[in-house]
Amino acid sequence: MNATVNAVEMRGISKSFNGVTVLTDVDFDVRSGEVHALAGGNGAGKSTLMKIMQGVYQPNSGEILVEGEVVKITSIQAAKTAGIGMVFQEFSLVPSLTVAQNIFLNAESLNRAGLINDSEARRRAREIFADMEVEVDPRAEVARLGTAYWQLTEIAKALAQNARVLIMDEPTASLAKHETEALFALIGRLKARGISIIYISHRMDEIYRIADRITVLRDGRKLFTEPLTEITPEQIIEGIVGKKIEGQLSYRVREAAESDTEPLLEVRGLSAGTRVKEVSFTLHAGEIIGLAGLMGSGRTELARALFGIDRIDSGEVLIRGKKARLSSPQRAINAGLALIPEDRRDQGLVLDHSVRDNLLLPLLGQIGNGPFLSAEKGKLLADSLIKQFAVKVDNPGRAVSLLSGGNQQKVVLAKWLGTNPDVLILDEPTAGVDIGTKSEILDRVRALADEGKGVIIISSEYPELLAISDRVLVVRDGSVIRDIPRNEIVDEEALQLVVQGV
Numbered sequence: 001m002n003a004t005v006n007a008v009e010m011r012g013i014s015k016s017f018n019g020v021t022v023l024t025d026v027d028f029d030v031r032s033g034e035v036h037a038l039a040g041g042n043g044a045g046k047s048t049l050m051k052i053m054q055g056v057y058q059p060n061s062g063e064i065l066v067e068g069e070v071v072k073i074t075s076i077q078a079a080k081t082a083g084i085g086m087v088f089q090e091f092s093l094v095p096s097l098t099v100a101q102n103i104f105l106n107a108e109s110l111n112r113a114g115l116i117n118d119s120e121a122r123r124r125a126r127e128i129f130a131d132m133e134v135e136v137d138p139r140a141e142v143a144r145l146g147t148a149y150w151q152l153t154e155i156a157k158a159l160a161q162n163a164r165v166l167i168m169d170e171p172t173a174s175l176a177k178h179e180t181e182a183l184f185a186l187i188g189r190l191k192a193r194g195i196s197i198i199y200i201s202h203r204m205d206e207i208y209r210i211a212d213r214i215t216v217l218r219d220g221r222k223l224f225t226e227p228l229t230e231i232t233p234e235q236i237i238e239g240i241v242g243k244k245i246e247g248q249l250s251y252r253v254r255e256a257a258e259s260d261t262e263p264l265l266e267v268r269g270l271s272a273g274t275r276v277k278e279v280s281f282t283l284h285a286g287e288i289i290g291l292a293g294l295m296g297s298g299r300t301e302l303a304r305a306l307f308g309i310d311r312i313d314s315g316e317v318l319i320r321g322k323k324a325r326l327s328s329p330q331r332a333i334n335a336g337l338a339l340i341p342e343d344r345r346d347q348g349l350v351l352d353h354s355v356r357d358n359l360l361l362p363l364l365g366q367i368g369n370g371p372f373l374s375a376e377k378g379k380l381l382a383d384s385l386i387k388q389f390a391v392k393v394d395n396p397g398r399a400v401s402l403l404s405g406g407n408q409q410k411v412v413l414a415k416w417l418g419t420n421p422d423v424l425i426l427d428e429p430t431a432g433v434d435i436g437t438k439s440e441i442l443d444r445v446r447a448l449a450d451e452g453k454g455v456i457i458i459s460s461e462y463p464e465l466l467a468i469s470d471r472v473l474v475v476r477d478g479s480v481i482r483d484i485p486r487n488e489i490v491d492e493e494a495l496q497l498v499v500q501g502v
Contacts, residue, residue, distance in 0.1 A: 277479045
């Protein structure tokens, strides 16, 4: 790593939206061949800072230097010209196109007749993947590929545009463990070639494994930049949230649900499609059940079947001892169920609609005024949920897409908890949120269970699952193979071994 050269340097960056200050006099730099982690709470300004580097936003003040030269990055194309590329957490690929077509979208090679030369795109794509030392078929349709291949295609797309700086936003959020390992190996190879990587993540273990330095933002200001060798995870977390968080991922013994009482939810021999096979379990009022399993094990499909999204082929579901016909989400809602989906942006929110409209979508029955909806009731209800869930938004009428990831997740939680469900199903509820928001969500889940709600939580983060669950159901190949009381699970490694079938 050449420590004397800054690939990109940002000086005194400030940014406001509608009079609300988002960034104040922020300095940030990434050196050539360095992995520089960027961390901060939701709404700290990370995304805004990176969007300024990407040319999406223009700063109110400050300047950007690329390899020591002041540049004006006024568009995404200008950022590409400057050698800056971004790998988005939500991806920016066109699923119906092939891998090669996505890589060279809007930069296609043309043949002598002026037509798009797909064979040349495939050839160049193969060269890029060979240089990355990964195997991806350039002819494959993106929609048919797994998440890890989407990630590799995004990286190849940036490298095809000669990116010398790569911004990676929560790149492992949707990856399995072995896919994460492959990504880390690739990052190491890119770093060795002198490519700089800005790595946005909330996961301390990943940051310490691959990053050289870390910058922490809080409330739109730079708190510090330090080498990872000179700062502890505890100091980073305290910097992110502004206080010490004690035991947010420690199991707290809760009063056990009475097993001899009638279950709140009972699932008997449930099968749905090819991913849910003969699943049976019970959930009592006041109980939190965790679902653990590898990606593709059937955890999400089970949640979808219970919420009426996927058709149940056989078996039955009882709620408070009575058979429930969960043939649609509306029937599930009427039966007292709510689902916080895995993908908040595609499945949990209408991104172009306002924060207020998103909050009110499942709650329209509560704001009726005869045959019409009451705007005043809607405003009061939305404002109440925003306050209750501490959603950071200056104007509830602004598009929900403009909120940080953690605040978007709070909106999804708020709107479904506003339906006052008896059974709450949460699928990866803390993916991509900072440690402070994660702590808030886990505490709220515990409080809901204490109120008598039944909770089913799916998480690939085993420390989180062990911190919150009273029992853990291990799912493999669409079936529940183990039902383990929390006090019988020694640690994360023990759970990992059971999940892996060791």
